[in-house]
Amino acid sequence: MIEKVYGFVIREGEEGLELLVYECPSMPEVGIQVPGGAVQIHETPVQAVARELLEGSGLPLGGWQVAPSFEVEGEYWHCFFTTPEVVLPDAWR
Template sequence: MPKKVITNKVLCYVVREGRLLVFRHVDFSFEEVGIQVPGGSVRPGEDPADAALREAREETGLTGFAVVRKRGEIEYDISPLRFEIQCRHVFELALRGAMPERWASREDHDGEQEPTRCECFWIPLRAAHVLQAGQGALVGRLFD
């Protein structure tokens, strides 16, 4: 049996005033994609911290992010969706400057696919356990 592909991903936990920054894809049902924190792929040769900042900007449309600290790494087997193990680099980010309560955003995916329409918003940190599989428990461990 072939070995699973290992990919590097980042997860960005942006906490401000006791709330967590999340988003949802508006072109898909909640049941399909849930609520997510910003995150995505680390590009070849890219430092994971730089990838975290880039992904947070791309998915929210906001600037002013800064890395507070790297919280760790977790491996996440996404089978059967893909024959892949993701090495997820988990970062806590800060957001400086004014912040809206809720806003629309678009992620262009480097032109590789159609832009994704997103709705970004803040949820109370204790409610963060509604995140997609594999992430909610991590939020609880990091910030409770």
């Protein structure tokens, strides 16, 4: 079974809690997403979510907590969230 990870980064914004999301300009049909991707053979799901966030955003975050995980069409989705105490940018690379 393919293992995937998804990371929900939550911060306190001016108007309350905000979920950090992104859109991929080269694939607009995919729509708004949270950071995520495949777990590589040599890594744990929490290592994978940290790597995926760093690769996609440049944000080196930790403090990942387990959120509900589930199976979707032959893939197992490991979900995590973090509420970093550092100030996060409004946009990333």
